Amino acid sequence: MFDDLYQEIILDHSRRPQHRGALGEEASHTHLHNPFCGDDIHLWLEFDGERVKKIRFSGMGCLISQAAASMMSELIEGKSVSEAEQVSQDFHKLLHGAEEQARSERIGDLVALGGVRRVPARIRCALLAFESAGAAAGPESRRTQ
Ligand code: ZN
Numbered sequence: 041m042f043d044d045l046y047q048e049i050i051l052d053h054s055r056r057p058q059h060r061g062a063l064g065e066e067a068s069h070t071h072l073h074n075p076f077c078g079d080d081i082h083l084w085l086e087f088d089g090e091r092v093k094k095i096r097f098s099g100m101g102c103l104i105s106q107a108a109a110s111m112m113s114e115l116i117e118g119k120s121v122s123e124a125e126q127v128s129q130d131f132h133k134l135l136h137g138a139e140e141q142a143r144s145e146r147i148g149d150l151v152a153l154g155g156v157r158r159v160p161a162r163i164r165c166a167l168l169a170f171e172s173a174g175a176a177a178g179p180e181s182r183r184t185q
Contacts, residue, residue, distance in 0.1 A: 059113035109169035
């Protein structure tokens with residue numbers, strides 16, 4: 041599914057995930073489960089106005105879901121909500137649309153997960169972290185300070 045270089049990046053993120061942990065009550069929290077694979081993710085976002093000040097995640101899941109959560113967290117912490125949405129859109133394009141369209145700088149290490157597009161059953165694994173972040177950033181769960 042993945043070539044060697046990409047395989048290495050994915051393994052590296054799953055062995056040494058970035059931003060693993062939890063945040064306190066001031067953060068917006070979501071918990072999502074992917075029944076097809078068993079992936080389970082808790083995600084916390086803390087905002088400073090329109091900026092993602094901090095992101096943390098925990099939970100269990102397959103290599104793809106864990107690596108995607110680590111890669112995403114690394115990319116969107118410190119970014120504005122609209123910049124984070126662009127990253128999400130580019131990653132969705134990589135998995136669903138034209139591959140060359142999504143080769144933007146914005147998606148960083150996430151490009152390594154491009155091979156998932158050939159295995160539709162695993163696409164949700166790759167998108168679960170973004171789904172969680174989208175839910176946590178939504179007006180319903182977003183807490184302003
Ligand atoms: Zn999975």
